[in-house]
Amino acid sequence: MTRYTPAEIEARWQKVWDRDEVFKAVRSADKPKYYVLEMFPYPSGRIHMGHVRNYTMGDVIARYKFATGHNVLHPFGFDAFGLAAENAAMERGIHPKDWTYQNIDDMIAQMKPLGFGLDWSRLFATCDVNYYGQQQSLFLDFLEAGLVYRKNAVVNWDPVDMTVLANEQVEQGRGWRSGALVERRELTQWFFKINDYSEELLDALDTLENWPAKVRLMQENWIGKSRGLQFAFSTIDAPEGHDRIEVYTTRPDTLMGASFVGISPDHPLAKVLERDNAEVAAFCADCRKIGTTEEAIETAEKLGFDTGIRVRHPFDTAHELPVYIANFILMDYGTGAIFGCPAHDQRDFEFATKYGLPIISTYLPSEDSPETLTEAYVPAKTEKVFYNRGFAGEAHQTGLEAIDAAIDFCENSGVGQGVTKFRLRDWGLSRQRYWGCPIPVVHCDACGVVPEKKENLPVELPYDVTFDTPGNPLDRHPTWRDTPCPSCGKPAQRETDTMDTFVDSSWYFARFTAPDAKTPTVMEDVAYWMNVDQYIGGVEHAILHLLYSRFFARAMQITGHLPKSANEPFNALFTQGMVTHEIYLTRDEKGRPVYHLPEDIHWTESGARLGADGPEVQVVPSAKMSKSKKNVVDPINIISAYGADTARWFVLSDSPPERDVEWTASGAEAAFKHLTRVWNLCDRIGKMDKDAPGVGDEELLRAMHLCIHDVTMGIESFGFNAAIAKLYAFTATLQKSKAGHAAQRQAVMTLAQLMSPMTPHLAEDIWKHQGGDGLVTTASWPKADEAMLVSDTVTLPVQVNGKRRAEIVVPADMPKEEVEKAALADQAVQRTLDGAEPKKVIVVPGRIVNVVV
RNA sequence: GCGGGCGUGAUGGAAUGGUAGACAUAUCAGACUUAAAAUCUGAAGGGCGUAUGCCCGUGUGGGUUCGAGUCCCACCGCCCGCACCA
Numbered sequence: 059m060t061r062y063t064p065a066e067i068e069a070r071w072q073k074v075w076d077r078d079e080v081f082k083a084v085r086s087a088d089k090p091k092y093y094v095l096e097m098f099p100y101p102s103g104r105i106h107m108g109h110v111r112n113y114t115m116g117d118v119i120a121r122y123k124f125a126t127g128h129n130v131l132h133p134f135g136f137d138a139f140g141l142a143a144e145n146a147a148m149e150r151g152i153h154p155k156d157w158t159y160q161n162i163d164d165m166i167a168q169m170k171p172l173g174f175g176l177d178w179s180r181l182f183a184t185c186d187v188n189y190y191g192q193q194q195s196l197f198l199d200f201l202e203a204g205l206v207y208r209k210n211a212v213v214n215w216d217p218v219d220m221t222v223l224a225n226e227q228v229e230q231g232r233g234w235r236s237g238a239l240v241e242r243r244e245l246t247q248w249f250f251k252i253n254d255y256s257e258e259l260l261d262a263l264d265t266l267e268n269w270p271a272k273v274r275l276m277q278e279n280w281i282g283k284s285r286g287l288q289f290a291f292s293t294i295d296a297p298e299g300h301d302r303i304e305v306y307t308t309r310p311d312t313l314m315g316a317s318f319v320g321i322s323p324d325h326p327l328a329k330v331l332e333r334d335n336a337e338v339a340a341f342c343a344d345c346r347k348i349g350t351t352e353e354a355i356e357t358a359e360k361l362g363f364d365t366g367i368r369v370r371h372p373f374d375t376a377h378e379l380p381v382y383i384a385n386f387i388l389m390d391y392g393t394g395a396i397f398g399c400p401a402h403d404q405r406d407f408e409f410a411t412k413y414g415l416p417i418i419s420t421y422l423p424s425e426d427s428p429e430t431l432t433e434a435y436v437p438a439k440t441e442k443v444f445y446n447r448g449f450a451g452e453a454h455q456t457g458l459e460a461i462d463a464a465i466d467f468c469e470n471s472g473v474g475q476g477v478t479k480f481r482l483r484d485w486g487l488s489r490q491r492y493w494g495c496p497i498p499v500v501h502c503d504a505c506g507v508v509p510e511k512k513e514n515l516p517v518e519l520p521y522d523v524t525f526d527t528p529g530n531p532l533d534r535h536p537t538w539r540d541t542p543c544p545s546c547g548k549p550a551q552r553e554t555d556t557m558d559t560f561v562d563s564s565w566y567f568a569r570f571t572a573p574d575a576k577t578p579t580v581m582e583d584v585a586y587w588m589n590v591d592q593y594i595g596g597v598e599h600a601i602l603h604l605l606y607s608r609f610f611a612r613a614m615q616i617t618g619h620l621p622k623s624a625n626e627p628f629n630a631l632f633t634q635g636m637v638t639h640e641i642y643l644t645r646d647e648k649g650r651p652v653y654h655l656p657e658d659i660h661w662t663e664s665g666a667r668l669g670a671d672g673p674e675v676q677v678v679p680s681a682k683m684s685k686s687k688k689n690v691v692d693p694i695n696i697i698s699a700y701g702a703d704t705a706r707w708f709v710l711s712d713s714p715p716e717r718d719v720e721w722t723a724s725g726a727e728a729a730f731k732h733l734t735r736v737w738n739l740c741d742r743i744g745k746m747d748k749d750a751p752g753v754g755d756e757e758l759l760r761a762m763h764l765c766i767h768d769v770t771m772g773i774e775s776f777g778f779n780a781a782i783a784k785l786y787a788f789t790a791t792l793q794k795s796k797a798g799h800a801a802q803r804q805a806v807m808t809l810a811q812l813m814s815p816m817t818p819h820l821a822e823d824i825w826k827h828q829g830g831d832g833l834v835t836t837a838s839w840p841k842a843d844e845a846m847l848v849s850d851t852v853t854l855p856v857q858v859n860g861k862r863r864a865e866i867v868v869p870a871d872m873p874k875e876e877v878e879k880a881a882l883a884d885q886a887v888q889r890t891l892d893g894a895e896p897k898k899v900i901v902v903p904g905r906i907v908n909v910v911v
Numbered sequence: 912g913c914g915g916g917c918g919u920g921a922u923g924g925a926a927u928g929g930u931a932g933a934c935a936u937a938u939c940a941g942a943c944u945u946a947a948a949a950u951c952u953g954a955a956g957g958g959c960g961u962a963u964g965c966c967c968g969u970g971u972g973g974g975u976u977c978g979a980g981u982c983c984c985a986c987c988g989c990c991c992g993c994a995c996c997a
Contacts, residue, residue: 100996222995223995276914353993404912488995491995559995598997601994602993681990682990711934711935712936719923720923779934780925780926859977900978902929906929906930906978908978
């Protein structure tokens with residue numbers, strides 16, 4: 059009796075796939091190409107179950123497409139620049155480069171045993187000089203094409219560590235290392251002109267039919283197109299040069315309800331006032347402590363400072379409004395100034411209540427509604443309301459109609475212009491950090507900002523840097539900054555900012571098509587392999603990474619690095635869920651939670667304990683696996699206990715791929731048991747008497763064809779969990795079958811083929827055992843015989859008034875009238891009807907019968 | 912705060928608007944075994960009933976429909992994103 063020994067089987071077949079270079083992608087005109095890509099990982103050092111799930115899904119698609127006759131490109135790499143490497147350097151004194159490359163080696167060693175059908179020859183990391191050097195070349199092309207520019211922008215500044223902080227490094231308004239209150243500070247930084255492409259990026263969303271609707275909607279909201287009115291208030295007693303305040307509003311119909319003007323603490327007027335007035339300066343300084351995230355700004359207590367300046371209402375110059383500096387107004391959006399209409403905006407309402415400002419309604423639910431409000435009245439823009447202080451259009455109209463009428467009216471009377479604005483801001487790419495792609499420009503006293511010459515690329519990161527003092531090591535480096543000006547040749551200094559890691563991930567998919575090329579891309583290769591046919595990754599990238607990549611595809615097309623057809627780089631997108639696990643905790647003497655690893659928990663009759671007789675452990679419902687909660691299962695342990703096929707099988711079963719899957723020890727064990735069962739089944743069939751007669755050959759083959767059909771549909775539609783359920787059911791059928799050897803052999807070989815995208819090693823082994831030709835991996839995908847899928851009779855449920863009362867078995871091709879008769883003739887139906895005359899009988903062929911009385 | 916999503920047995924979940932709970936876990940029963948494990952067979956949403964059966968049931972409340980877990984509206988709860996984490 060042989061046994062299922064995954065460790066041995068898996069190593070053997072991985073060697074064969076490697077030897078035969080089965081997954082090496084080569085351009086070819088014979089087959090249609092298929093490019094499947096999973097979002098590449100950050101090299102944290104350990105692969106986790108989320109990676110296993112992500113790459114298993116991609117591998118299922120890749121192997122399936124391979125079997126259906128496609129020329130598949132399935133590459134892998136690392137998104138290797140980033141903050142974590144610098145943190146490791148600071149915390150543990152390891153050089154970011156050494157740390158990163160060590161992690162990459164470790165992760166590759168952990169990935170290989172999973173048996174993914176990847177073209178490892180295309181592997182690269184974004185921190186490879188070869189990659190980021192080409193990225194610098196791209197940057198220079200973008201610069202020349204006018205797609206990049208410099209302007210001031212706000213960063214989180216730690217005044218003690220004297221360094222820029224990432225949002226992640228800000229904890230409750232304080233620097234994570236120093237604990238100092240974080241301030242906002244302005245720096246001159248580089249920006250990509252993504253906002254110029256707002257309209258196009260928005261419109262093209264409609265063409266992305268194979269993207270999840272929710273991702274398209276999120277991008278649509280992020281781009282945030284709005285039509286509104288831009289106009290100016292004229293000021294009274296304002297500093298010179300500020301006799302007007304430009305404001306932008308999406309609700310010009312509420313203009314008569316304006317009761318104050320608010321400006322951002324970063325507004326030019328606020329800055330002028332700040333210079334001469336200590337109180338204003340103090341207020342603005344307070345505002346700048348909030349931090350730079352939109353979330354922090356929006357959730358902070360709404361504060362205002364009355365500047366004493368007044369403005370005149372454009373329609374009633376006798377009506378004067380106060381000008382406040384307000385902490386919730388962003389300088390980046392609109393004009394950095396708003397008018398407040400407390401009656402129709404809850405935030406303005408609270409602000410007005412706090413500072414004793416008037417609340418003036420411009421519209422009401424109806425003519426006889428009271429004018430006094432206890433909260434802002436904010437109906438849907440499509441709802442018809444009564445304008446008690448309207449100035450354009452009808453008295454009764456919807457918000458949308460009123461907005462259009464108000465814009466027309468204001469344009470005609472010269473008060474302002476209708477303007478389309480986008481919420482999307484230009485993409486700031488400068489980072490004041492070491493571990494990133496250096497921005498290839500030089501600062502020259504005589505020539506200003508000068509792009510580095512392409513022949514001087516790559517601008518390589520120096521290795522000899524230290525992290526023992528605060529700030530950017532590139533700034534402190536004794537010689538790295540020194541370089542001759544590319545324009546005049548005089549001594550000049552390199553830019554020490556590096557690029558946002560989102561730049562690295564915005565074109566790696568194109569680089570995979572020619573990873574060693576001496577140019578960013580090679581037209582022949584990108585033209586052949588692009589677009590990515592199926593992109594798979596976490597929904598957390600729904601906005602930024604995917605939007606930036608879409609912008610980059612356009613910019614690369616403009617600069618000649620991608621064909622026009624690759625404007626939208628990802629034909630289909632799938633966003634997969636996370637792997638979760640229960641959390642186990644006890645409390646220390648101060649009541650603080652102490653977390654425990656799943657392998658330290660012992661299950662007893664009285665519940666979960668720490669050790670056999672240890673203290674009882676509280677079980678918290680499943681959440682994303684995280685080191686801090688210790689609810690992690692290391693894929694390496696699972697592979698050594700059960701094998702890669704079990705891990706792959708389990709992460710695909712149970713939950714639909716777009717949702718989270720809960721890792722359970724019992725589930726993993728069940729997956730292993732099932733694979734063992736399949737293996738034993740193969741073993742048993744191999745030992746069958748080849749000539750002994752069997753019964754039920756046809757039923758078995760019918761079930762097999764149905765399974766081919768269902769599994770194929772499941773894979774095509776990302777219903778991996780459903781496909782696996784069908785495979786379970788078919789395995790049970792085969793196990794019980796008394797069919798002859800030939801039919802059983804055919805069934806188990808087909809089962810192996812259908813399982814091969816999920817459990818490729820086991821499938822190869824079964825295939826070989828049954829004497830299949832070559833590799834199951836290269837065998838062509840089985841086709842369901844349509845004739846075997848239809849049966850002669852169908853069982854139809856019969857409902858009476860929508861409640862199921864009976865079942866009838868009728869020939870599949872029975873005409874509707876006959877089915878109706880058969881249903882009414884049924885005893886149970888007769889009994890339920892109890893003599894009542896049916897009013898209507900609905901027959902849905904092959905589905906259901908509903909009798910209505 | 913704004914934006915997005917989710918809510919079905921004890922648990923993970925299945926279900927082109929058409930028999931709710933496939934498949935799996937946990938549970939229980941049986942077979943095998945001296946016994947246990949493993950393996951195999953079977954039961955199982957809740958309630959009532961000896962039973963053919965009947966009633967209730969997909970977070971809550973409405974609506975559309977011959978028919979709603981599925982579509983629409985409102986509410987409740989949970990999760991995710993918010994531009995320098997990737």
